[in-house]
Amino acid sequence: MTEKTNVALVQMRCGIEPAANLEKAIAFIDEAAKSGADIVCLPELFRTQYFCQSEDHANFALAEAIPGPTTESLGEVARRNSVVVVASLFEKRAAGVYHNTAAIIDADGKFLGKYRKMHIPDDPAFYEKFYFTPGDLGFKAWPTSRGNIGVCVCWDQWYPEAARLTALRGAQLLFYPTAIGWHPAEKEQYGRAQHSSWETIQRSHAIANGCFVAAVNRVGHEAPAGGAGIEFWGQSFICGPSGEILAKGSVDQEEIVMAEVTWGRIDEHRTHWPFLRDRRIDAYTGMEQRLID
Numbered sequence: 001m002t003e004k005t006n007v008a009l010v011q012m013r014c015g016i017e018p019a020a021n022l023e024k025a026i027a028f029i030d031e032a033a034k035s036g037a038d039i040v041c042l043p044e045l046f047r048t049q050y051f052c053q054s055e056d057h058a059n060f061a062l063a064e065a066i067p068g069p070t071t072e073s074l075g076e077v078a079r080r081n082s083v084v085v086v087a088s089l090f091e092k093r094a095a096g097v098y099h100n101t102a103a104i105i106d107a108d109g110k111f112l113g114k115y116r117k118m119h120i121p122d123d124p125a126f127y128e129k130f131y132f133t134p135g136d137l138g139f140k141a142w143p144t145s146r147g148n149i150g151v152c153v154c155w156d157q158w159y160p161e162a163a164r165l166t167a168l169r170g171a172q173l174l175f176y177p178t179a180i181g182w183h184p185a186e187k188e189q190y191g192r193a194q195h196s197s198w199e200t201i202q203r204s205h206a207i208a209n210g211c212f213v214a215a216v217n218r219v220g221h222e223a224p225a226g227g228a229g230i231e232f233w234g235q236s237f238i239c240g241p242s243g244e245i246l247a248k249g250s251v252d253q254e255e256i257v258m259a260e261v262t263w264g265r266i267d268e269h270r271t272h273w274p275f276l277r278d279r280r281i282d283a284y285t286g287m288e289q290r291l292i293d
Contacts, residue, residue, distance in 0.1 A: 003264065005147045007173065008037035009216035009257040010046075011236040011249045016224070018047040018062065022070060025087075026077050032256045033081035038107070038146040041086040043218040043236075044154050044179040045100065048090070050218075050232075054225035055130040063092035067111045071103050079109030084146045088153060088177035091116070093133070100132045102151045102177055104142050112142050117153040118162060125183060125230055128155070141171035147263065154178045157198070157215065161287070163205035168276075172266050174205060176215040181232035184221075195233055203243035210270035212261050214238045219252050241269035 010028040014021050025042050032040045045051075047070065051059040064070060066089055078085045084107050091101035091114075100117035116135030120128045139162055141150040150171025156162045157176045166174055180198060182191050199215075206213040216236045223229025237248040238259040246259035270276060286292045 002038075002146070003262065005038045005173075005261045005263070006036045007212075007214055007238055007259055007261050008032035008035070008040045009214055009236045009238065009249070010040060010042050011216060011219055011234055011257055012043065012046065012254050013220040014043075014046055014049050014218055014222070016049055021047045022073060026073065028256060029074075029077050029083065029085060030081060032258065033083050035256065035258060037083055037256075037258060039084040039086070039144070039149065039173075041175045041177060041214060041216050042088060043216045044088040044177040045090055046088060046177075046218070049222045049224045050179045050230060051224055052128045052131060053125045053223070053227075053230065055127050056225070059131065060092075060098065063090040063098050066091045066101050066103055066114055071105060071111055074103070075105050075109040075111060078105045078107060082107045084144045084149070086149070086151055086175050086177065090131075097133050098131055099135060100128065100153055101135075102153055102175075104144070104149070104151060107145045112144065113140065115140055115151045115153070117156060119155045119159055121155045139165040139169060141166060141169040143170065147261070148172045149175060151175045151177070154180060157202050157205075160205065160208065163209055163213075167209035167211050171211065172263060173212040173214065173261060174209075176202060176213070178215055178217045178236075179232065180217055181230040184228045184231055187231065191233075195235065199235070199237065203239050203245075206239050206241055207243040207273075208275055210241045210266055210273065210275065212238065212240060212266075216257070217249075219250075219254060241265055 118135040122129040150166035219234040
């Protein structure tokens, strides 16, 4: 592993045609690689508009096998550019069993494995429980040729347990492919606080675990089921082990958000702020329970 790695996040709009979205994502990966990227991460469910705004059985036809045709295409672009690719996809595992899944592809084009989203939300316009079975692969890390990374997906980002377990498995950079935004009617009253909470919780994961965090979001307004839809707030970002923002995207523009990661900062942070050393692992009984009576 090199001393430094350039990490790129593809902040993009997602249209109604899956093939066009894939083509756009590949073009962004090519562009990021030309700019020096070593790892490129795509937003959550980038091949489609965010279909979970409604409960519609027809949307199951959007799912695919993993590995499958999309990971094959992304494997080719990863190999051609010698970059690691993290891609969030709608996985069809079997009839009636579907997952929200991230695929990890190494710089030689090899499919390294996948992470299935563990925490599944069910909120207005985010009806994911209708579509996705909770992940059953646990929290994982991959020693890619460009660095040791872990991947969680969107709603997972609110859970410190997910970040901690991924870091304990060796991840020095946590990716969060995301599709999050404002309900237009709520934006004026709650929008600033909602976005601040989202950014703050992920920066806290970096601090608590002494690692880098990269959250990639889509942009644009989508209303595939009609109604008010969702205004995705973009603002993809990469932060360092002290929680400092290294690079951040705009609210509404398609762009590549890129920052240089210096791996030596992991050891520096963890020895100066030794949170992992001082964990009281003998005193955490009960963490595996819903509530403690």
